[in-house]
Amino acid sequence: MNGKNMRLDGEKTSPKQENLQLKRGIGLFSGVSLIAGTMIGSGIFMSPQWVLYYVGSPGASLLIWAACGLLAMLGALTYAELGTVIKESGGDYIYILRNIGSLPAFLLAFTSIMVTRPASIAAISLSFAEYVVASFYQDCPMPQVVVKCTAAVCILVLTIINCLSVRLATSFMNIFTTAKILVLLVIIAGGMVLLAKGNTQVLQNSFENTVTGFGPIGLAFYQGLWSYDGWNNLNSVTEELKNPQVNLPRAVMIAIPLVTFIYILVNVSYFAALNPTELLSSDAVAVSWGVKVLGTWTWLISLGVAFSTCGSANGVFFSGGRVCYVAAREGHLPDILSMVHVNRLTPSPALIFTSFISLIMIIPSDFSSIINFFSFTVWLYYGVNIAGFLYVKIKKPDIPRPYKVPIIIPIIVLIASVYLVVAPIIFSPQLGYLYVILFILSGTILYIPVVHYKWSPKVFRSLTLHLQLLLEVAPADKEQ
Numbered sequence: 001m002n003g004k005n006m007r008l009d010g011e012k013t014s015p016k017q018e019n020l021q022l023k024r025g026i027g028l029f030s031g032v033s034l035i036a037g038t039m040i041g042s043g044i045f046m047s048p049q050w051v052l053y054y055v056g057s058p059g060a061s062l063l064i065w066a067a068c069g070l071l072a073m074l075g076a077l078t079y080a081e082l083g084t085v086i087k088e089s090g091g092d093y094i095y096i097l098r099n100i101g102s103l104p105a106f107l108l109a110f111t112s113i114m115v116t117r118p119a120s121i122a123a124i125s126l127s128f129a130e131y132v133v134a135s136f137y138q139d140c141p142m143p144q145v146v147v148k149c150t151a152a153v154c155i156l157v158l159t160i161i162n163c164l165s166v167r168l169a170t171s172f173m174n175i176f177t178t179a180k181i182l183v184l185l186v187i188i189a190g191g192m193v194l195l196a197k198g199n200t201q202v203l204q205n206s207f208e209n210t211v212t213g214f215g216p217i218g219l220a221f222y223q224g225l226w227s228y229d230g231w232n233n234l235n236s237v238t239e240e241l242k243n244p245q246v247n248l249p250r251a252v253m254i255a256i257p258l259v260t261f262i263y264i265l266v267n268v269s270y271f272a273a274l275n276p277t278e279l280l281s282s283d284a285v286a287v288s289w290g291v292k293v294l295g296t297w298t299w300l301i302s303l304g305v306a307f308s309t310c311g312s313a314n315g316v317f318f319s320g321g322r323v324c325y326v327a328a329r330e331g332h333l334p335d336i337l338s339m340v341h342v343n344r345l346t347p348s349p350a351l352i353f354t355s356f357i358s359l360i361m362i363i364p365s366d367f368s369s370i371i372n373f374f375s376f377t378v379w380l381y382y383g384v385n386i387a388g389f390l391y392v393k394i395k396k397p398d399i400p401r402p403y404k405v406p407i408i409i410p411i412i413v414l415i416a417s418v419y420l421v422v423a424p425i426i427f428s429p430q431l432g433y434l435y436v437i438l439f440i441l442s443g444t445i446l447y448i449p450v451v452h453y454k455w456s457p458k459v460f461r462s463l464t465l466h467l468q469l470l471l472e473v474a475p476a477d478k479e480q
């Protein structure tokens with residue numbers, strides 16, 4: 001099979017250039033749009049009502065949105081130092097592998113492939129579906145089966161696009177990013193007009209009914225932080241970033257304040273148009289906002305949300321493919337998941353596998369519970385990762401560090417992540433969190449024979465071979 005000389009960026013290498021060498025094609029602008037494009041997805045259209053639900057008042061909601069932006073910024077600055085010291089792609093996975101060890105890195109790869117990535121794709125496509133379906137059911141409740149089938153169609157279409165061509169996927173990403181920013185600007189402008197007309201009731205007495213308590217605040221953070229997730233996305237592809245020492249910190253410093261600013265203004269706009277009761281009872285916040293402010297032009301919002309969610313899910317598929325590929329390069333994942341289609345040069349096995357699990361996940365779940373478990377799991381890993389980073393920073397102060405983050409920043413993020421993981425368990429305990437932990441640990445059962453003892457039964461090899469033939473995929477060249 002024509003398995004040699006392939007590159008994941010969609011170009012063939014010359015016969016002599018056998019190693020997969022990822023090209024440094026991402027400049028500052030693309031870096032910023034890669035971060036902002038993944039961050040802005042479903043959250044800003046879905047989570048505001050959940051943040052409000054947990055903290056009770058518009059004023060406290062806005063504070064949570066600002067605090068989430070700050071936390072994302074501090075986290076991303078820490079990751080900027082990580083990404084300039086450890087120059088390989090792969091984000092969290094590669095940092096945990098280099099700073100902590102093989103088993104925790106394997107557990108992260110295992111969890112991300114089996115749970116967090118499919119769960120986030122499921123959640124984003126459920127929100128896509130809720131918006132699309134809500135436009136047809138404006139005066140009555142939406143049938144859940146219609147929502148779930150629409151979400152499934154979204155996942156299947158994205159899988160097909162991503163399997164067909166990397167270029168097609170990136171062009172879709174660019175169109176979607178532009179569309180989503182335009183829609184958010186429309187929402188902000190509408191809010192400004194309402195405020196100028198004197199619709200400021202909600203912003204007076206804005207802290208009335210505020211709920212305090214560690215549990216609800218932790219859950220409100222989970223919902224808000226979902227909208228900011230993606231802040232470390234550029235770290236997954238640092239091998240492809242031009243001049244990463246300079247561009248990684250810069251891209252972070254541009255993208256995250258920009259997104260935070262947009263999110264806060266969009267929330268102000270929602271509050272200017274809808275009172276807390278209307279917000280909480282709405283199926284789709286931005287549509288309710290549109291019905292009130294834009295009237296017959298509400299379809300514009302639904303269309304924008306559809307683009308935004310598809311774009312973000314597309315970004316998760318795309319960067320997830322890189323992490324999968326790096327983990328397989330390190331021998332942590334089955335070979336088949338790192339293979340690429342021989343003609344289309346897309347990582348189709350990883351994509352099909354992810355899509356399969358995402359489809360299963362949309363059946364029992366709803367948006368808000370997926371988000372809570374997702375945030376719990378990712379913040380557990382961010383915490384582990386930052387602890388490893390601090391350990392190495394203190395132990396080996398002499399490693400060259402092109403970008404240095406003041407040590408207080410990772411310490412704050414570490415404390416925040418401990419709080420985020422522990423608070424909901426203690427104050428709003430759910431069996432689900434225990435299942436997540438048991439699931440992560442169950443990866444060890446796989447790790448010991450498969451990675452540690454490199455056990456590879458014959459049936460596995462022949463299954464891989466059959467799948468290779470069926471899917472027309474072959475291994476991409478490993479970097480030396």
Ligand code: ARG
Binds near residue numbers: 038042116226228229
């Ligand atoms: N922030 C995105 C949204 O609001 C979700 C990003 C999911 N991130 C991930 N790494 N899977 O929809």
